[in-house]
Amino acid sequence: MDPILATALVFLVLIGVLASGMWVFLSLALAATVSLYAIMDFSPDRIGSIASLIIVRSASSWELAAVPMFIWMGELMFRTDISDRLFRGLTPLVRRVPGGLLHTNVVGSALFAAVSGSSAATTATVGKITTSELSQRGYSESLALGSLAGAGSLGLLIPPSIVLIIYGVLAEVSIAKLFIAGIFPGLLVAGLYASYIAGRCLLNPTLSPKENFDPKDAHPIVILSNLAPVLSLIVVVLGSIYTGWATPSEAASIGVLSAIVFTVLTRQLSWDIFRDSLANALKTSAMVCAILMCAAFLSSAIGYMHIPREIALFIDTLNISPYVLILCLALFFIVLGFFLDGISIIVMSLPITLPIVVQAGFDPLWYGIFLVLMIEIGLMTPPVGFNLFVIQSISGKSIGRVALYSIPFFLLMCIAALLLVIFPEIVLWLPDTFSSPVNK
Template sequence: MISDPLILSIALVFIMFVFLLSSIWIGVSLILTGILGMLIAENHLPPVLSIYDKIGDLLAASMYDSLNSWSLAALPIFILMGEILYKSSISTRLLNGLTPWLSFIPGKLLHINVAACSLFAAISGSSSATTATVGKITLDELKKRGYSKSLALGSLAGSGTLGFLIPPSLIMIIYGVLSNVSIGKLFMAGILPGFLLATLYSVYIMIASSVDKSVVPTNNDKYSLKDFTHSLKDLFPVLSLITVVLGSIYGGLATPTEAASLGVLGSVILAIYFKSLSFEVMRNALLNTIKTSVMISFIIVGAGFLSQVVGFLGIARAISEFIGSMGLSPFALILIIGIMYVFLGMILDGISIVVMTLPIVLPIIQLAGFDPLWFGIFLVFMVELSQITPPVGFSLFVIQSISGEKIEYILKATLPFFILMIVAVVLITVFPEIVEFVPRYMTAK
C-alpha cells in the first residue's frame, strides 16, 4: 500500500488519465479514481470503519455537499436561457442588427464574429452554444460575400470562447461554488478581461485586413440611415435583455440565480415578440437543458468525491508544502500551473479541468498569495484555451461540424487567436488590476 502523499498523488493522476482515455464517463472516472485512491492508501486511513464503509460514507457525503448549494441553481437556469435564444430566431436578428454598424471598420464584417459572440456570450454563458449559434449564421454569409475563410474560422474559434469569460458564465458559477468565491464578484471581474480579449481580436483583424487586402472583398456595401435605424429594432431587444440580467446583478437587485430567472423570462418574452416560440422550441430547449445540467452535476459530484479523498489523504497539503519548498516565485508558479492547464486542455474539456484540478491547485495558489477572485478569471482563460486546443477542443469540433473543413485547416486558422489569448493571460497576470478594478469599484459604491 502507498502511504506517501506525493507518490499517491502521482498514482491518482495516472489512474485518472487511464480512465479518461478509456472513454469512461468523466463523472464515473473521477469517482473510480477516488475509490482506487482510498483502496491503495487503505493502511494510511484511520482504522475506525472498514474501507468500504469509509468509501460509502465519503461518497454519500460528497454527493450531498457538492450539489446542496443554492448558487448552483443558477446553472440550469442560465443554460435554459441560452437554449431558448439558440433555438429561436433571436440570434439571427442579433447578427442582422450588427451588420450595418461594422461595415466601415477595417476588416468590415470579419468583426461580426467578435461582436456577435461578445453579445451572445453575455446572454448565454456557454462557449459551445455561442460558437454554434454565431457560426451557423456567419460562416456561410461571410463566404458568400467573399471574406477570408481562414480569418472567419479563426475569429469564430477565438471569439466563441468568450462565452466562458463574459458574464454570465457557467464556468464562473461552477468555480464560485467549488471555491466559495462570490459569483457576483466573479461576473464583475470578467467584464474588463472579456473586453480586453475582444479588443485584441478586433485589432488583429484590422491589422490582418490592412496587410492583406484579399481577406476583405473589394465591393463596398452602402447602408442608408434607414438601415441603421432598422438595425436598432433587432439590437435593442437583445441589449435590453443583457442590461436586465447583468444590471440586476451588478446593481445588487438580484442574486445570479434570480437574474438567471429574469433572463429566462426575458428570452421567452422576446421569442414570443419575434413570433419564434413554439412547443417544439421549448421542448428541445428543456431537454437540452436537462441533459447538460445532469452531465455537469454528475461531473461536479465526481469531482467533489475526488476532492474529499484528496483532502482525506493529505495530498493537497503535501503538494502545497512540496511546491512551497521549491522556493518558486509567484510568477514562476503561475507559469508552471498555466503550462499544466494547457496540457490538460489537450485531453479534457473545460468543466472537467476546473472541477478536477481546483481541490489541489487552489490551496497552492492561496499559499503563494494570489487572490482566489483573480485566479478564477485566470482559470477561465485556461478553460478558454482548452476549447481551441487539440485534440479535445470542443469549439474546434463545433466549427468542424458547421463548416465541414478539415481539423488541420481549422487549427492553423485558430493559431493567431490562441496566441492572442495567451497575451491576454500575461496582461492580467502582470496587471491584476484589470481583473480586480470592477469588483472593487462596485463594492466601494
C-alpha cells in the first residue's frame, strides 16, 4: 500500500476512536490492531503475540521508574507550603526589577519546574499563591495570568521533565543528555518572558504598582531559608544525575525521599497528605505508563508497515528544504495542540516524524527539545490547553479571557522555537560540552 495512504488510514482510525471518547491508551491499541489486521492482513494470533511482546518489553523499561517518582515528588510539594516560601523568597529579589512581583511567576515557575517535572503541577503550585497576591496588590490581570500560563509550561522543558523522559524512552535518546539539553532553552524562554514583562511595565508603569517591603524580608538569611527547600531539591536531584552518582530513575527516588524528609522536618507530613499524594501519583503514573505501552505497540505496528522508512524516502524525493520541513511539522504540532495533550502528541507522532527529521539531518536530541517546545505552545491554546484550565480553576476567569491574556507569551514561545531552529547550538552546546557519565 502507498505509504501516504497507509499513514492517512492509521491517523483516520486513531482520530476516529479518540473522537468517540475512548481512553487514549485504548485508542492507540485499537489503531495498531486495526492497522495490522486491515493493512498487513495479520492474523489475530500474530497480532496478539506482537502486542504482548511489545507491551511487556515497554513496561519493563527501567527508565520509566522515574515517572511515578517525579510525579509523587511534585504531589508532595504541591501539598506543602513550598509555594508560599518560594513567593516570600523571590519577592525581595525581584522588587526593583521593572514589573516587580510579576517576575515571581516566571522565576518561581522556572525553579519549581526543576523539581516537579510537570507543567500542571508547576502552574497550580506557583499560581495558587501568586494569582491572589498579585491581584490584591493591584498588578495587571492580563500580565499576571498570561505570564503564569506561559511560565507554567516550563515544567515540561526544564529538567527533570516527565515528557523528556517519555521522549527519551520512545526515541532511545539519553535521558541525562535530554535533561542537560533542556537547560538553556528553558532559560531562554524564561528570559524572553521576563524581558517582555519588564518592557511592558517600563512603557506603562501602572501595570506594576510600587510596593513597600519590610527590610527584614530582604535579609540574605531570610531569603535563603525561604528558597532552601526548592534549591536543595534541585541540587539533590539534578546534582546526582550530572555528577554520575545516580541515574535519572535513581535520582527521582532520592528526590521523593528528600521531599518526605522536608515535610517531616517542617512538621507538615500527615497521613492525609501522604495518602492523597501517593494515590494521585499512582493514578497519574498508571495513565502515563498505559499510554506508553500502547504507544510502543502502535510504533511497532507502524514499523511493520514500513511507514517511517517509506515516508522518509518520499520526502527525500521532494527535495524540500529541511527548514521547510520543520516549519510544516511546527504547524502540524500547533494544530495537534488544539485537541491533544503533550503525551498523546509525542506517542502518536514520534514513530512517523522522528525518522523523517533524522533523514533531514536534524539531531534526535535537538528534535526532542523542539518537540517539547511545540507541546508547551499547545498548553496555551484552547480548547485543550491544560494550563488554561488550571489557571481558570485558580482565578475564576473564563477560558477565553485566560487564552487572550496568554497570546503574547504564545508568540514569545514561537520566537524561542524559531531561535532553536536558527541556532541549534542553544540545545546541543551544553550536552556536547558536559559529557555525562550516565547513559540514561
